[in-house]
Amino acid sequence: MKATAKDKHISLTPILHPWIQQLLHDKDLLAETVKQENSPVNIQSVLPFRENIAEYQTIFERYGLKHKIYFARKANKCLTFAKVAAAAGEGVDTASLKEMQQCLEAGISGDHLILTAAIKNIPLLELAVQHHVTIIIDNMDEYESLDSIVRANEVPATISIRVGGFLMEDEKIPTRFGFSLTEAYRILTEQIKDHPFLAFNGLHFHLNGYSIDQRAAAIVQCIDLIDKLAAEGISCQQLDIGGGYLVNYLERKEEWITFHQELKRAVLGQRSALTYQNDPLGMTLINGQLYGEPTVYPYHNEQAKGIFLEQILTSQAVPYDKPIHELIQARNLTLCIEPGRSLLDQAGITVARIVFRKQDTEGNLLVGLEMNRTQMKSSSADFLLDPIHITHQSTEQQEAVSGYLVGGYCLEQEFLLKRKIQFATYPQVGDLIVFPNTAGYMMHFFESQAHQFALASNVFCNENLHMDKHDGD
Ligand SMILES: Cc1ncc(COP(=O)(O)O)c(C=O)c1O
Structure with missing residues (x-):
């Protein structure tokens, strides 16, 4: 369907932290950074990360709770964030041998680390034991491996037990992780x-999705188990x-x-497309009938970070008639x-250079970026934030154009965003595209080196807008 005058472009305006706004005003610095580091470059800041830690600390303090925040490193590979978490008196959740080794080598003590890796081989378990890292046990084979290690070496180890399969309205919440409460x-x-x-120091769970009610139900069921264990003389110090x-x-x-609304209209053929094809x-x-909802992250929501945690803590624990806290x-x-993603909120952007403009066979404008799809990739169906076009052209007397951003892998599907993007001025070769808020998962989780492309560099922008090289991958 052809666009009509009624088919307005739909903006999705990103929230931008002041450090990002300040950087976006310094076009020369952005251009210089891309020139030095190549395209794309991940520019990050520890400022929002510290603020996000403080936001959670405030909530815990408000309810007088003893707490520990373990930053889930898997969401961003830069060691800098792990060090900042430790310096703030918190800890790091590690998910692989290298993640743990790097933290230990950076001087983060094993007492501030936990090991939640989905696969824990013998070297990883041995390293955790050696450094007194709390090991989250997920299954019996893992338990047997650890049991053999500690008995063979006659050394102690601290463990938490991962539990899952909680009941929610009489239905089990399905998971591939953890022991049932009965098995635990x-x-x-x-x-x-x-x-x-x-x-044994405690119970652990991690739930998929973003349900406050499910988390509250899971906590209550853990508390029931903790009380049953206490009756058997087994004390639990922490709940993760x-x-x-x-x-x-x-x-x-x-x-x-x-x-x-407009995406649904577009897919039903009632307006021009909002997404590629x-x-x-x-x-x-x-x-002619549309089923389901877009499988995308709830990019707009009113229950973020501290509010989300607070709502869990103040949820009424059903049989107890008391709030969770x-x-x-x-x-x-x-x-x-x-937390992984939420501690990294506003802590990074990804910047890439425009290399070509062309039309596809259908007449769509394609804007080629010097990067590939894995360098800014969401597990959700699309990353629904407007990217920012950095150009030296003036917007006066120019007409907005719309098109799609494509990358360097040789696949028909190599679109950086599926959504059609509006540019205030026609993009020029050498202009930059900034993807905001990419530090949590987007920049690192899926990055690959097919075609022998180099991985993106990571730099940290300090308070004087100086770019420091990231210390170690
Ligand atoms: C065990 C565990 N902990 C923490 C996290 C971090 O979750 P998020 O980044 O959504 O806060 C994950 C993510 O997969 C996880 O598997």
Whole structure:
């Protein structure tokens, strides 16, 4: 369908932290950084990261809770953030041998680390034991491996047990992780209680998705288990409720709502496309009927970070008739969280250079960037934030144009964003495109080196807008 006068472009305006706004005004510095570091470059700042830690600390203090924040390193590979978390008195959640080794080599003590890796091989378990890192046990084979290590070496180790399969409205929340609550009770009472080397310190869970109610239900079910264990003389010092705290990426709720409405109209053929080849972003069209919702992150939401945590803590714990925070405090538990994405909110941008403009066979404008799709990739169907076009052209007497951003991998699907982007002026070769708020997962989680492309460099922008090289990958 051809665009009509009614087919307005739908903006999705990103929230920009002041450090990003300041940097965007310094076009020469951005250009110089790309020239020095090549395209694309990840520019990051520890300022928002510190603020995000402080936001969670404030909530814990408000409810008088003993706490520990373990930054989930998997969300960004730069060691700098792990060091900042430790310097703020918090800890780091490590998910691989290298993540743990780097933290230890950086001087972060093992007491401030936890190990949640999905696959824990023998060298990883041995390193954790050697440095007194709390090991989160997920399954019996993992337990047996650790048991052999500590018995063979006659050394102690501290463990938490990962639990899952919580009930929500009589339905089990499905997961591939952890022990059921019943199994956890059995191994704790039968195998771990009198273990000569293993010290149990608590329960752990991490839930997929962003449900406050599910988290509250999971906490209550953990508390029930903690009480049953206490009756058997097994004391639990901490409860770790994992990550998954929402981030709000967008300025305006109306834009978010309008985007959903207009995407549906577009897919139904009632207006021009908002996405390349009218991609439904996860919805299904069958015989003119549209099913489902776009499978995208809730980029706009009103319950982000500290508010999200606070809503969990103030949820009413159903059979107890008390808020969650009171249950935790009454048992003198340390409440641990493992935020990744939300600690990195506003902590980074990805900048790439425009290399070509062309039209595809359908007449769409394609803007080629010197980067590839894995260097700014979401696990959601699209990253729904407007990128920012940096150009020296004046916008006066220019007409806005729209088109799509494409990258360097030789696939028909190599679109950096599926969404059609509006440019205030026609993009020029050498102009820059800035993708905002990419530090959490977007810049590192999926990056690959197909075609032998180099990985992007990572630099840190300090308060004087000076770019420091990232220390170690
Ligand atoms: C065990 C565990 N903890 C913490 C996290 C971090 O989650 P988020 O970045 O959504 O806060 C994850 C993410 O997958 C995880 O698997």
